[in-house]
Amino acid sequence: MAERARTYHHGDLRASLVEEAAAMISEGGAASVTMRAIGSRLGVSRGAPYRHFPDKTALLVAVAVAGFKRLNRRLGSGDAGVSSSSVERLRRMGEQYVRFALEHPAHYRLMYGKEALERQDQPELRKAAGALLENLIDVIRVHQQRGEIDGGDPRAQAYVAWSAVHGLASLLIERQIDPNVNVDDLIRQTTQTILDGMRDRSQD
Amino acid sequence: MAERARTYHHGDLRASLVEEAAAMISEGGAASVTMRAIGSRLGVSRGAPYRHFPDKTALLVAVAVAGFKRLNRRLGSGDAGVSSSSVERLRRMGEQYVRFALEHPAHYRLMYGKEALERQDQPELRKAAGALLENLIDVIRVHQQRGEIDGGDPRAQAYVAWSAVHGLASLLIERQIDPNVNVDDLIRQTTQTILDGMRDRSQD
């Protein structure tokens, strides 16, 4: 604030816009993000954001992309390597995935909601989501090579695993799951069922 | 239309509103549903819908509830009874679930999207979604008794299965899945993996 008063130029308004939009989404959902509000929250005029984003959709796409990158980083961390039990690695990825969604529900919703982003093809967004999938495929492939899960098409297996965690995350976020259910147990059981199912596959 | 011109009263405007809103959602997404448009599409004034629904949210809730009922009916049909192989029954439920979502993507989105419905607790909606879950639990319980899947908490197992199909449906709808992938195969593999995982459960 003091800083802002001192300088006419903001410094890095573009980054601030993305950050602030994400914060607003967390606080009040995607609908609460308006170009007017975001400007005033940053102590900047209404027109200023248009120096950095051609329109509102472009800003929201940037926010969603940032979300995917953040999630991807989180899944990648923990252990990247060979160290721990490898199925354990997959299970932990699933857990982290769902936990991210629970911690940032509105942001997560934006990442996947075509609704909010309107326009069909946002290559940046597609790329960010694609990176997530590729990581998952890589991990699955490694574990296949170790013979710990079956040898089907790793891409298809990745989709199945992704579906399970994405579905669980969505149901939790949208409050479709009885709040009395222990979330940690449910997450564990979901990832475990998927991993068992992948191992078990009766050669179809 | 001819009918409408003949009578001042519409007949069953309430039902028509729900039906027309659903149609508009299918055609142009939830955002395309406006109280103004819906009135004019039914050849009725702007105020007319407010005779039947206090506000827009109430109408959308009714549409979502109708969607859940329709989906539920579809899952229940096919075979209700003891006739067919029982695991087969579960697999078919999963397939029908995903197929419903693919056929009515925007409607499906509305059913689960808290965003669009804004207000937190819509008891009717909660009830309709709950009925879906209870049905699934019942089916799982039956198959447990037959010893075809393991004996864990059927509610938890239902959540796991629901997560998988809901996740797959969502990813497909939101175009997160490579269009070159064979959707039928993917649906089959997902339901199969879940069922295998349920059977396999290594007594944890």
Added chain:
DNA sequence: TGTACATCAGTGAACGCGCGTTCACTGATGTAC
């Protein structure tokens, strides 16, 4: 180091728009006698 100038980030007033909703009304319907 000092000046002239091009660049461009941010200003702030204003635009037009489509929306949900309200409200005094009017016409149709069903019912009591």
Added chain:
DNA sequence: TGTACATCAGTGAACGCGCGTTCACTGATGTAC
């Protein structure tokens, strides 16, 4: 069967609102000489 009346579904004009976006502008910054 006929009339009076209460009820209520549908009318249509109007409201206020918040939104995204535009545009001529001004002030800050960096650079060439």
